[in-house]
Amino acid sequence: MPGTIVDDVELIDAGRGGGNPPPAGGDDDGDSSGSRRPVPRRAYFTALQLGLAAIVMFFMALASSYIVRKGLGVDWQSTPLPPVLWFNTAILLASSATIVVARKKLEGGEREAFRSWWWVTTGLGLLFLAGQIIAWRQLAAAGMLLATNPSSSFFYLLTAAHGAHLTGGILALFYVMFRPWSRSRISQSTAAELASIYWHFMDGLWIFLLALLTLGR
Amino acid sequence: MVTHENGGGHGHHQPPSGFIRKWVFSIDHKVIGIQYLLLALFSVFVGMALSLLMRLHLAWPTAKFAIFHGGQMTPEQYLALMTMHGTIMVFMVLTTAPQSGFGNYFLPIQIGAADMAFPVLNMLSFWTTFVSLVVMICAFLVPGGAPIGGWTSYPPLSALGEIVGPGQGGGETLWIVGLAIFCGASLMGALNFITTLIDLRAKGMTLGRLPLTCWTWFVTAILGLLAFGVLLAACILLLLDRLAGTSFFIPGGLVVTDQVITWHKGGSPLLWQHLFWFFGHPEVYIAILPGMGVASHLLSTFSRKPVFGYRAMVGAICGIGFLGFCVWGHHMFISGMSPYSAFAFSILTMTIGVPSAIKTFNWLGTLWGGKITFNCAMLFALGFVSLFVSGGLSGLFLAQPALDLYLHDGYFVVAHFHLIMGVAAIFGMFAGLYFWFPKMFGRFLNEGVGKVHFWLTFIGVYAIFMPMHFLGLAGNPRRYSEMTAGPFLQQLQPVHVFITYAAFITIGAQLIFLANFLWSVFAGKEAKEENPWHATTLEWSIPSPPPFDNFGGVEPVVYHGPYEFSVPGAADDYIPQHLAPNLVRKA
Amino acid sequence: MLSRRLERGSTSVALAFAVFLTFMTVVTVYIFWAKVWWFPPAISDFGHEIDAQFARTFLITGVVFVAAQLGLAYAIFKFRDHGQKAAYFEGNNTMEIIWTLATIVLFVGLGLYARNAWAEVHFMGAAPGALQIEVTGQQFVWNFRYAGPDGKFGREKPELVSASTGNPVGLDPTDPASKDDIVSPVIVVPAGREVELIIRSQDVTHSFYVRELRLKQDAVPGMEIHMHFTATVPGDYEIACAELCGLGHYRMHSMLTVMPEADFEKWEKDQEAANQ
Known part of the structure; x- marks a missing residue:
């Protein structure tokens, strides 16, 4: 899904090309070279919100297809959800907590602690993805493949779409960690804030999808 | 990933020097705008060539052409041309040129910004669009050829593969993949446009001082942002049905040429139609809204009068954008959906006529009492108004399910959407091009040749599309490769021949335009003044063509509304937006 | 200048x-x-x-x-522009x-x-006594099925569909109700009597379109869509396919014949006789 992954990328990466001077008053974002006016810090938040709106529309289209397709009824057999999903959910919720801690540490100037907590978050994200793959394997072992039943088709599709978006989030976490922020037009703390908003959103999206997959079975 | 290859990004502050950085992988919104326009220009000529072949075949179905194997066009070749004509025109011309092309070039300048909010993202969306065009055109080259399912690509015809028709194999797959890539490109573009307009406006550029062009680009971007994700989801579902054997859209128990399809069951063809048209109807407004903006802008500029009812115009633009998401069902009146929801969709669709009518009245109000000059830009803008009325009114028939029952999938529909989202939108683009050409290239398009181009085009499109209404009334279904099956269609053949002649002349006139364009870029009359039209918006306050960062590093300050023409008490009949109040010369 | x-x-x-x-x-x-x-x-x-x-x-x-x-x-x-001055007004609420x-x-x-x-x-269904006719679209022909004297449509099975052996809709011969079903490539209806169409498709989406009836309805695979009409003027009318269904879309054509009730009954009898 080229389009959706790009959504993730642009939240953090997009448009660094300009590299702008700070406004006269001095903002914590950006450096002081170049002749262009700065892109204000809030633009990144605007763009993030818009990206999330587009992602919502994408998942709403899939979710309403799910509901409509289920309503047609005749051949729908509910897919038993692998129990590992609950473990994965707990992992993802925990990662939302650790990212909050990480940002607190960054704001408090505790860089080492920030790094550790940020790594923990990234690790939990990767663990979640691994757990999702285990869920797929268990389902496949039980004979439920992508084309077995519309219910299993949607299970694979929704989890894969969420996983792809979450992968974008993990790349963003790496990016926040490794980018040389001294040369950037936004600060690391702003980038971390943006990444964490996206991360929480992915968390909420997963809860929504899980509710759809369990309640709408 | 974008970021890593661009390292520190400091090199981009200064104008790039190498050819590749400057013209190919440029992050300058002006270059990207021109790239989009060139992509659309290439696409529109491809699309027209396809339509010309279709018209020739419709008029003389037994005629032989050297380019077809065996000489005569086969039905599947006709349908492949039709599918690709629709797809290329809708996505690569009507979606790219007015919004991504002109919008990219002039939205940042008109709001007083140095560039888009995210220049690298901007570059990325252009090149993604380019890739999607290449992928789609590749559909012609695979075995079986381009898909034959139309630009709407209804399953099961689009989902079952080659068994239901040539072109429905690899060609259809490439088509869907190309479309999915295009969705990604459009989402990136929409996000960038909206952010730029919200956060990068110059000091004093309040929402009430935005030129109407910017308002339309803004609303169009919102439509794109909310609609293309849905199309992307639909494309993914369709691809899975084709490639992975799922059954989202394919019902069970199908029999194709005596072969039972056993591996699909239970899907719903209507689900695709709902998803597609939820995107598809806003897409119509994506194509036409920027044209409305340009027309409003030019009618005001060249009748030397403020836009009549600026606030009502903004309200109408937003109203059309909002209602555009509530009416998709009117494409499905005969699809078997609930008659009650059909009726609800019908009333909502009739409602959308109201903001459209408000715009038309306001355009007339803008002209009223004015002092109209007729250069080519203005001629195309006036042509836009006329075509918008002609194309819009037939919508009142199609919005009523009882009447749509007769007209649906016939030539009346073809006439309707070509006039309003095809030709009117293209008139908007031509108007914009004649108007902004001196700013973009520092030279004028030739006015004399341009007038020939205008008249041939204006008369030509009416001669092509008006008769199609009558074909539709007589019951001629669309997407027929020839009209030979029954007596009533054979009677209509003379009309088809007439339309083909008209199409031939109209398309010929576009070659005149192409020659004018190419000649004027390099050798047209130089635009020495910054503001040759005595226009008010910010792009006319800077040199032609504008420098790399538009305003030379100085943020412009806006003091006036966008359309202050013939203001009583002022010496000149226009007050530029950036002119400080104490600098306005008194009469 | x-x-x-x-x-x-x-x-x-x-x-x-x-x-x-x-x-x-x-x-x-x-x-x-x-x-x-x-x-x-x-x-x-x-x-x-x-x-x-x-x-x-x-x-x-x-x-x-x-x-x-x-x-x-x-x-x-x-x-x-003939040298006048433009008026100034910004609108009129x-x-x-x-x-x-x-x-x-x-x-x-x-x-x-x-x-x-x-x-x-659309809002109202057909009256109870309406003549039911099943309309089946397939690439690129129409087939029309009448229930015959027993008034019941027999069972159909996709795997029995075979246009070449004369069973285009897949009638199941083991079902007694299907014995007297009439399958015809043209549709014949009695004038003045209500007809209920049951519109379906075997493969892709088609659309049943008769200009004189002012009627058009997509035949959607997987759905049975009911339409009804009462034709009053005897004559022959063309049926076209109005939804793109593949390369033969343009020639997917049939005829509707409206005839007086008595003629219709004779036609039905003839068809049944041919069926035996």
Whole structure:
């Protein structure tokens, strides 16, 4: 899904090309070279919100297809959800907590602690993805493949779409960690804030999808 | 990933020097705008060539052409041309040129910004669009050829593969993949446009001082942002049905040429139609809204009068954008959906006529009492108004399910959407091009040749599309490769021949335009003044063509509304937006 | 200098524009008015209702069309640059409100008025005694099935479909109800009696379209869509496919024959005899 992954990328990466001077008053974002006016810090938040709106529309289209397709009824057999999903959910919720801690540490100037907590978050994200793959394997072992039943088709599709978006989030976490922020037009703390908003959103999206997959079975 | 290859990004502050950085992988919104326009220009000529072949075949179905194997066009070749004509025109011309092309070039300048909010993202969306065009055109080259399912690509015809028709194999797959890539490109573009307009406006550029062009680009971007994700989801579902054997859209128990399809069951063809048209109807407004903006802008500029009812115009633009998401069902009146929801969709669709009518009245109000000059830009803008009325009114028939029952999938529909989202939108683009050409290239398009181009085009499109209404009334279904099956269609053949002649002349006139364009870029009359039209918006306050960062590093300050023409008490009949109040010369 | 040059040409261009718009409007209205190309006469009750709604819509859109195009032509000519000074006004709220309300009443009223013509076809089902005919679309032919004397449609199975051996809809011979079913490539209906169509498709989406009935309905695979009509005028009418269904779409064609009740009964008997 080229389009959706790009959504993730642009939240953090997009448009660094300009590299702008700070406004006269001095903002914590950006450096002081170049002749262009700065892109204000809030633009990144605007763009993030818009990206999330587009992602919502994408998942709403899939979710309403799910509901409509289920309503047609005749051949729908509910897919038993692998129990590992609950473990994965707990992992993802925990990662939302650790990212909050990480940002607190960054704001408090505790860089080492920030790094550790940020790594923990990234690790939990990767663990979640691994757990999702285990869920797929268990389902496949039980004979439920992508084309077995519309219910299993949607299970694979929704989890894969969420996983792809979450992968974008993990790349963003790496990016926040490794980018040389001294040369950037936004600060690391702003980038971390943006990444964490996206991360929480992915968390909420997963809860929504899980509710759809369990309640709408 | 974008970021890593661009390292520190400091090199981009200064104008790039190498050819590749400057013209190919440029992050300058002006270059990207021109790239989009060139992509659309290439696409529109491809699309027209396809339509010309279709018209020739419709008029003389037994005629032989050297380019077809065996000489005569086969039905599947006709349908492949039709599918690709629709797809290329809708996505690569009507979606790219007015919004991504002109919008990219002039939205940042008109709001007083140095560039888009995210220049690298901007570059990325252009090149993604380019890739999607290449992928789609590749559909012609695979075995079986381009898909034959139309630009709407209804399953099961689009989902079952080659068994239901040539072109429905690899060609259809490439088509869907190309479309999915295009969705990604459009989402990136929409996000960038909206952010730029919200956060990068110059000091004093309040929402009430935005030129109407910017308002339309803004609303169009919102439509794109909310609609293309849905199309992307639909494309993914369709691809899975084709490639992975799922059954989202394919019902069970199908029999194709005596072969039972056993591996699909239970899907719903209507689900695709709902998803597609939820995107598809806003897409119509994506194509036409920027044209409305340009027309409003030019009618005001060249009748030397403020836009009549600026606030009502903004309200109408937003109203059309909002209602555009509530009416998709009117494409499905005969699809078997609930008659009650059909009726609800019908009333909502009739409602959308109201903001459209408000715009038309306001355009007339803008002209009223004015002092109209007729250069080519203005001629195309006036042509836009006329075509918008002609194309819009037939919508009142199609919005009523009882009447749509007769007209649906016939030539009346073809006439309707070509006039309003095809030709009117293209008139908007031509108007914009004649108007902004001196700013973009520092030279004028030739006015004399341009007038020939205008008249041939204006008369030509009416001669092509008006008769199609009558074909539709007589019951001629669309997407027929020839009209030979029954007596009533054979009677209509003379009309088809007439339309083909008209199409031939109209398309010929576009070659005149192409020659004018190419000649004027390099050798047209130089635009020495910054503001040759005595226009008010910010792009006319800077040199032609504008420098790399538009305003030379100085943020412009806006003091006036966008359309202050013939203001009583002022010496000149226009007050530029950036002119400080104490600098306005008194009469 | 630029503006002066434009000024000189403005009268001729304005005149040409106004004349063309007037000419285009007159020709268009004439062709509509004179019905040079027009609907064939309607042969059903709701067909007349639909035609009446068409007439109302033509009237309203026609008036708006003429007013807008001629208004544009007038404004272009009247306000061409001939050295005058442009007036200055930014709008008029009263007028905005008037034309907004006027168009709401006109357009939405028209839409509400169309309810009758739509409701007759779609909101109500067929009356109990209607003649049921099953319409099946497939690439690229129509087949019509009558239940025969027992009034019951027999079972159909996809795997039995075989156009080449004369079983295009896949009738199951083991079902007694299917023995007397009549399958015909043309549709014959009695005049004056209500007919209920059960529209379906075997492969891709088709659309059943008879101009004289003012009826068009997609045949969607996986769905059975019910439509009903009462044809009153005997004669032969063409059936076309109106939804793109593949390369043979243009030649997916059949005939509807409306005949008096007595003739219809004879036709049905003949078909049954041929079936034995």
